[in-house]
Amino acid sequence: MTERFSFSLAATDGKARTGTIRTPRGEIRTPAFMPVGTAATVKAMLPESVAATGADILLGNTYHLMLRPGAERVARLGGLHRFMNWDRPILTDSGGFQVMSLAGLRKLTEEGVTFTSHIDGSKHELTPERSMEIQRLLGSDIVMCFDECPALPADAAAVEASMQLSMRWAERSKIAFGDRPGHALLGIQQGGVTRELRAESAEALKAIGFDGYAVGGLAVGEGQEAMFGVLDYAPDMLPEDRPRYLMGVGKPDDIVGAVKRGIDMMDCVLPSRSGRTGQAFTRRGVVNIKNARHADDPRPLDEACGCPACQGYSRAYLHHVFRAGEMISGMLLTWHNLRYYQDLMAAMRAAIAAGTFAEFETTFHADRAEGDIPPL
Numbered sequence: 001m002t003e004r005f006s007f008s009l010a011a012t013d014g015k016a017r018t019g020t021i022r023t024p025r026g027e028i029r030t031p032a033f034m035p036v037g038t039a040a041t042v043k044a045m046l047p048e049s050v051a052a053t054g055a056d057i058l059l060g061n062t063y064h065l066m067l068r069p070g071a072e073r074v075a076r077l078g079g080l081h082r083f084m085n086w087d088r089p090i091l092t093d094s095g096g097f098q099v100m101s102l103a104g105l106r107k108l109t110e111e112g113v114t115f116t117s118h119i120d121g122s123k124h125e126l127t128p129e130r131s132m133e134i135q136r137l138l139g140s141d142i143v144m145c146f147d148e149c150p151a152l153p154a155d156a157a158a159v160e161a162s163m164q165l166s167m168r169w170a171e172r173s174k175i176a177f178g179d180r181p182g183h184a185l186l187g188i189q190q191g192g193v194t195r196e197l198r199a200e201s202a203e204a205l206k207a208i209g210f211d212g213y214a215v216g217g218l219a220v221g222e223g224q225e226a227m228f229g230v231l232d233y234a235p236d237m238l239p240e241d242r243p244r245y246l247m248g249v250g251k252p253d254d255i256v257g258a259v260k261r262g263i264d265m266m267d268c269v270l271p272s273r274s275g276r277t278g279q280a281f282t283r284r285g286v287v288n289i290k291n292a293r294h295a296d297d298p299r300p301l302d303e304a305c306g307c308p309a310c311q312g313y314s315r316a317y318l319h320h321v322f323r324a325g326e327m328i329s330g331m332l333l334t335w336h337n338l339r340y341y342q343d344l345m346a347a348m349r350a351a352i353a354a355g356t357f358a359e360f361e362t363t364f365h366a367d368r369a370e371g372d373i374p375p376l
């Protein structure tokens with residue numbers, strides 16, 4: 001067990017990379033997918049079940065936790081790991097993105113953002129300094145800089161001004177974070193879909209110096225083609241010897257395309273959220289368990305999957321409990337989806353190590369193109 005945060009690459013295949021992030025709370029195999037535990041829980045899952053899917057790390061949301069139950073309260077109760085009974089690494093976001101997407105009555109200044117809570121209308125302030133304090137109180141292992149993310153499309157001048165503000169906030173975040181051995185601070189590259197701004201942002205972040213770097217400001221409605229267009233060059237601007245994190249991505253094909261372009265870490269609510277709405281991700285694409293075709297189908301959701309939903313239950317049962325509104329429906333489908341995502345990451349790590357990522361990618365797309373197994 002290491003006492004420091006470190007990252008080492010084990011193999012590359014094209015731009016795709018596999019390696020290990022080491023933290024005092026355990027190792028994170030990359031490329032890594034982080035399930036989202038918004039309110040100190042990955043919805044419908046026990047923490048040991050999240051670990052059993054193969055997750056090495058999960059993500060907590062600063063915005064949600066600062067409002068409820070409050071960062072100071074979590075700290076008094078022993079920190080987020082103890083509070084939610086998850087002893088592996090946790091990454092927390094800075095709160096900035098969710099203030100922009102969820103909070104009411106926002107006011108943005110050089111100092112930070114004031115806003116009202118979407119829960120009870122109470123007034124709050126987030127600054128780079130307060131975001132660092134909250135993430136320290138939570139006990140986060142991987143801390144994100146406080147940044148501003150404009151919704152796309154935005155005009156070039158607005159994207160540039162926002163990026164430059166985020167770089168000033170990145171410097172304040174670094175100073176406020178201080179020297180915390182065993183914990184990491186990641187800078188966030190901004191600049192929208194403009195190559196020059198992405199380069200300027202990368203240079204500003206490298207001058208400050210971070211333990212890792214995120215590609216921010218994507219997956220905000222620009223579409224996959226535009227996102228891949230930025231990922232064709234943006235990760236290359238960041239240091240090779242530090243982990244690269246693509247925030248808020250994504251669908252399985254987004255994830256494969258991002259790893260192909262040199263991304264090491266990702267997070268998304270999609271597998272857990274879809275699990276609660278009857279959508280399952282499989283090797284052969286998305287299955288809507290609510291469809292009538294499953295009502296008499298004794299076969300598993302995905303016979304190649306080792307999760308409890310596929311090992312112990314039929315499509316007919318999963319269809320029934322979804323239609324009946326039973327809680328086990330969300331539990332089983334969330335477990336399956338998280339296991340599917342972790343199996344996907346494991347397959348990519350193995351392919352990169354073996355130098356067969358191109359073959360992996362061909363099979364991945366061919367299996368999906370085949371579509372779901374024919375109805376009985």
Ligand SMILES: [Zn+2]
Binds near residue numbers: 309310
């Ligand atoms: Zn399964």
